[in-house]
Amino acid sequence: MGVVVATATFARITVLIATHAPLDSDAVTYRIYADGFQWWPLFDHGIFSGNFSEREPLFPMVVNAYFQVLGSSDFHLRVVSVTLSIAVVVVSVIAARRRLSWWPALAVGFLVAVSPPLIDESVRGLRLELEMLVLLLLYIALDRGPAKRPLLDAVLVSVLGAAMVLTRTYYLPLFGVAVAISFLARYRPLRRAIGLAMLAALIMISAEAAHRIGLYAHTHDVFYDTAVYNRWNANDEYFRFHRPLPHRELFPTLAEYQKFGLYFGPKISTIQYLFDIHSPQEFVRDSLAGSREIFETVGAVVVRTRLGALAPAGTGIDLAVRWLVLLGLMAMLFRVRRHQRLAIIPAMVLTWWAMTAFLFDHGLLELYRHTWQTFPLALIAAAWLVESVVRIVMRRFHLNRNYARWYRLARSNFDLALFPIAVGLALAQATLSSRFLLGDVGLLAIAIGLLAYRRPAVGANALVLVVSVASPQLAAVAAAVALVAVLARERPAAQSLLPVLVVAPLALAISIAAGRLSSAALLFAVTMLCVVATVAVVARRPAGRVQLIWWLAAIGPVAGIVSAFEPAAAPAAALAPIAVIAAAWLVLRGERWALAVGLVDLAIVIFVDPFFAWFAVALGLGWLIVASERFPGARPRLAAAGAATAALGLLAGGASLSATSPTGDVGWSTRLASTDSSITQQITADRRGDNHLWIYGSRSSAFTDYPVRVVVNGAAITDDLNSYLATGPPTWVNLRLQTTPNPGDQVRVQLIPTGKPNAIDRYIDIGGVYSHVAGMASAGTHAGTYLIVLGDDSLPLAPGGLPEPMVHGRWQLPMGEGLPGELGAPVTGREQSETWRIWGAALRITARNPFGLGPSALGIALNQSDGSIAPGLSARDEYLQAATEWGWAGLAGLLILLAGAAWFAWRSRDGQALVLLVLTTVTMVGESLLLDPAGAAGTWLVVGLCLTAGAASRSTSRA
Numbered sequence: 001m002g003v004v005v006a007t008a009t010f011a012r013i014t015v016l017i018a019t020h021a022p023l024d025s026d027a028v029t030y031r032i033y034a035d036g037f038q039w040w041p042l043f044d045h046g047i048f049s050g051n052f053s054e055r056e057p058l059f060p061m062v063v064n065a066y067f068q069v070l071g072s073s074d075f076h077l078r079v080v081s082v083t084l085s086i087a088v089v090v091v092s093v094i095a096a097r098r099r100l101s102w103w104p105a106l107a108v109g110f111l112v113a114v115s116p117p118l119i120d121e122s123v124r125g126l127r128l129e130l131e132m133l134v135l136l137l138l139y140i141a142l143d144r145g146p147a148k149r150p151l152l153d154a155v156l157v158s159v160l161g162a163a164m165v166l167t168r169t170y171y172l173p174l175f176g177v178a179v180a181i182s183f184l185a186r187y188r189p190l191r192r193a194i195g196l197a198m199l200a201a202l203i204m205i206s207a208e209a210a211h212r213i214g215l216y217a218h219t220h221d222v223f224y225d226t227a228v229y230n231r232w233n234a235n236d237e238y239f240r241f242h243r244p245l246p247h248r249e250l251f252p253t254l255a256e257y258q259k260f261g262l263y264f265g266p267k268i269s270t271i272q273y274l275f276d277i278h279s280p281q282e283f284v285r286d287s288l289a290g291s292r293e294i295f296e297t298v299g300a301v302v303v304r305t306r307l308g309a310l311a312p313a314g315t316g317i318d319l320a321v322r323w324l325v326l327l328g329l330m331a332m333l334f335r336v337r338r339h340q341r342l343a344i345i346p347a348m349v350l351t352w353w354a355m356t357a358f359l360f361d362h363g364l365l366e367l368y369r370h371t372w373q374t375f376p377l378a379l380i381a382a383a384w385l386v387e388s389v390v391r392i393v394m395r396r397f398h399l400n401r402n403y404a405r406w407y408r409l410a411r412s413n414f415d416l417a418l419f420p421i422a423v424g425l426a427l428a429q430a431t432l433s434s435r436f437l438l439g440d441v442g443l444l445a446i447a448i449g450l451l452a453y454r455r456p457a458v459g460a461n462a463l464v465l466v467v468s469v470a471s472p473q474l475a476a477v478a479a480a481v482a483l484v485a486v487l488a489r490e491r492p493a494a495q496s497l498l499p500v501l502v503v504a505p506l507a508l509a510i511s512i513a514a515g516r517l518s519s520a521a522l523l524f525a526v527t528m529l530c531v532v533a534t535v536a537v538v539a540r541r542p543a544g545r546v547q548l549i550w551w552l553a554a555i556g557p558v559a560g561i562v563s564a565f566e567p568a569a570a571p572a573a574a575l576a577p578i579a580v581i582a583a584a585w586l587v588l589r590g591e592r593w594a595l596a597v598g599l600v601d602l603a604i605v606i607f608v609d610p611f612f613a614w615f616a617v618a619l620g621l622g623w624l625i626v627a628s629e630r631f632p633g634a635r636p637r638l639a640a641a642g643a644a645t646a647a648l649g650l651l652a653g654g655a656s657l658s659a660t661s662p663t664g665d666v667g668w669s670t671r672l673a674s675t676d677s678s679i680t681q682q683i684t685a686d687r688r689g690d691n692h693l694w695i696y697g698s699r700s701s702a703f704t705d706y707p708v709r710v711v712v713n714g715a716a717i718t719d720d721l722n723s724y725l726a727t728g729p730p731t732w733v734n735l736r737l738q739t740t741p742n743p744g745d746q747v748r749v750q751l752i753p754t755g756k757p758n759a760i761d762r763y764i765d766i767g768g769v770y771s772h773v774a775g776m777a778s779a780g781t782h783a784g785t786y787l788i789v790l791g792d793d794s795l796p797l798a799p800g801g802l803p804e805p806m807v808h809g810r811w812q813l814p815m816g817e818g819l820p821g822e823l824g825a826p827v828t829g830r831e832q833s834e835t836w837r838i839w840g841a842a843l844r845i846t847a848r849n850p851f852g853l854g855p856s857a858l859g860i861a862l863n864q865s866d867g868s869i870a871p872g873l874s875a876r877d878e879y880l881q882a883a884t885e886w887g888w889a890g891l892a893g894l895l896i897l898l899a900g901a902a903w904f905a906w907r908s909r910d911g912q913a914l915v916l917l918v919l920t921t922v923t924m925v926g927e928s929l930l931l932d933p934a935g936a937a938g939t940w941l942v943v944g945l946c947l948t949a950g951a952a953s954r955s956t957s958r959a
Contacts, residue, residue, distance in 0.1 A: 011113065034063035084129035108376065150196055158202075183197040237362060251265055428440060514887070524936075574613075576601045577609060693736075695724075703761065
């Protein structure tokens with residue numbers, strides 16, 4: 001403990017001594033309030049005086065107490081936050097001891113002590129540290145057994161609650177949820193628990209009411225603080241971020257804003273801000289996106305600028321901490337039925353994230369300062385998960401008292417070490433020099449062959465993972481060796497392998513795509529055939545099939561680990577949806593251990609995979625549950641819950657079709673470097689009051705001999721656009737129109753270079769996006785739309801930095817790391833290209849090329865067919881992808897393969913195989929699944945399971 005505290009003290013004092021910058025404006029305000037604070041009377045300049053504008057009074061009171069001893073100065077204000085930050089480290093260890101043994105608790109304290117964001121925040125003189133301290137004290141008071149004096153316990157909790165809301169009012173919901181969970185879990189009978197919780201809430205609300213009475217005395221508004229924050233947020237979005245918010249009557253004019261500042265304007269409530277100025281659909285969508293963004297800030301060493309060469313290690317540590325936090329919170333919720341108080345930490349963390357997610361997504365909250373209040377509690381959840389897993393393993397295998405048994409178990413399962421060896425050899429190929437590649441191939445063939453021979457089910461799963469991350473050549477070799485090994489081990493009758501021939505039409509079509517043979521197509525076909533045959537041979541026996549499903553359920557976390565260690569292998573996470581269904585099937589068979597694994601798989605799907613994978617997983621889970629015999633009476637409720645979940649997903653996905661937050665970067669730019677070049681943009685005015693022309697661009701130099709004339713409807717509005725443009729990165733500039741167009745009027749804009757432009761140091765660049773925008777036409781380009789738009793004196797920007805018209809009607813999904821086959825495409829191209837246009841272009845290409853374009857040729861063809869589609873994209877539909885690259889014969893072969901697999905699974909009434917097949921076929925509607933090696937490997941595995949469904953139907957039909 002002493003080492004942890006000493007580390008925290010040394011780190012913070014060192015930064016404090018080295019800090020010479022002036023205080024933040026908020027810290028200056030707090031110092032003024034602290035200097036004016038009086039301890040008595042309470043309602044004059046005291047804690048209930050409401051004399052601190054929109055700020056809550058507890059932090060000024062604490063600062064005043066420090067100033068009474070140290071004196072008032074900027075440095076002493078920093079001392080306040082530094083000492084409170086050190087106290088947070090100590091109390092974090094004490095809070096962690098509620099659930100952890102000493103060493104994990106000290107680890108939590110150490111991570112809080114060395115966290116760079118918390119060290120940096122500790123010297124700012126703000127209230128973050130006080131908030132964290134009060135939250136930790138509340139958790140300590142709530143997560144314990146029944147008190148001998150319940151009334152005193154309720155009073156203590158209420159005092160801490162009063163401290164919370166007098167530090168930040170928005171902790172009211174968090175306090176209510178946490179207290180309700182704690183008291184209902186600790187006290188019986190129910191009416192006693194409710195009474196104590198109501199007593200605690202009443203005292204806390206009394207303190208809050210006293211504060212609001214003071215506010216009313218000074219401002220004549222009980223909710224002055226929330227109204228000010230709402231006004232601030234709305235004005236910030238409208239005037240600083242230039243977002244096109246509705247209800248102009250709820251905003252001041254630009255002149256009023258510039259004269260009176262951020263807080264000026266009509267009073268608006270929280271309901272008006274969230275659901276009038278914004279919308280319920282937008283609130284749900286952006287809260288989901290904000291939750292993901294907050295999750296991505298969690299880590300131990302998130303400030304990596306100080307790590308130098310160790311930055312990659314810091315990235316790995318952050319990733320590990322982030323996922324341990326998420327899984328720890330999920331595991332605590334999973335154990336709530338046995339230990340109700342475990343829900344306290346998830347409730348506090350998730351409630352705070354939910355309350356800040358929307359504003360954080362809109363750029364209205366500071367990173368760390370407004371989102372990390374529950375960071376120590378999140379670390380406790382992560383440490384609890386790690387310690388629980390270690391204890392379960394030790395108890396399961398008697399590690400603490402039976403080393404001989406563990407040794408025998410390890411020796412008998414020594415061949416399982418070939419699994420990570422095979423995957424490691426596949427990953428190593430990307431970093432090996434060419435002279436070692438042959439040796440790597442040989443070692444991988446030996447490892448996968450031995451594993452497939454000794455443990456066919458494990459070998460088949462290892463093969464799927466190897467195919468997901470290896471090169472096509474290595475994948476084909478591994479698949480062929482694994483097939484030979486399982487054939488030698490199982491010795492199946494030749495007749496039993498006849499169903500595998502359903503793969504032949506697709507393999508043949510791939511091999512001769514575009515009317516020519518190619519090595520890439522042959523390798524793909526060989527890998528497909530060998531993986532399907534290997535899985536089919538292994539799954540013929542009931543025991544082998546069940547073992548295959550066991551290992552398949554765990555392949556999601558393994559794929560996630562592989563992706564973490566080798567970012568280039570990120571598509572391996574595409575196996576997670578199949579793993580979710582496998583884990584669910586095992587849970588319904590009574591395998592309780594699979595629930596935890598399935599939750600991990602599901603988390604990977606939610607945070608990594610695209611939207612169609614979500615939808616397919618939800619559909620598959622619903623099918624399994626409704627068909628299960630374990631929940632006959634609960635089916636209506638389960639169906640209702642599934643429908644609600646699907647509605648939420650569709651709401652989030654549907655909301656993403658309208659104005660979302662795109663990347664702030666342009667997709668492409670056009671250079672005007674000669675007098676022969678020009679730009680023409682035709683714009684249809686769509687609202688009143690748009691009297692400015694906004695242009696996104698830059699100029700090469702400050703020379704004045706290459707001016708660009710801007711002509712609007714035949715009349716020049718400036719002869720020197722260059723004087724408006726910056727010489728650095730492109731920026732938005734605006735030119736006032738001579739007349740204001742009415743809605744429906746056509747505005748023709750021309751940019752014409754004059755003087756002596758050249759391509760070396762006298763040119764301008766005008767940005768563009770890949771989207772085609774309704775009401776805009778960019779003559780002379782088929783690559784999309786120039787960033788030349790109409791607006792008023794504030795440009796209508798979406799949250800990401802592009803004009804609002806540029807992001808309407810695009811298929812921009814709310815979460816997911818990217819679509820299969822598009823990881824190599826430009827980020828701007830992936831986000832700005834419209835799925836509808838991609839599908840249309842792919843259909844036209846298919847009609848013109850009945851024999852296909854050949855493997856990996858569609859990305860270039862789409863861009864050549866329609867310039868608004870960025871290069872390197874997929875068809876975003878596997879059926880279209882197959883038709884365009886492999887021809888009509890390839891599409892027919894794919895349909896024959898899926899239909900044959902469905903027929904074999906349906907004939908044997910194998911519900912589990914059918915669900916996996918539905919998962920795959922539905923995902924293919926919105927993703928070019930076979931472009932990613934992991935998606936292809938997962939597809940071949942599912943087909944192999946379906947083709948031999950009849951051989952094991954009796955043992956696999958329980959779900």
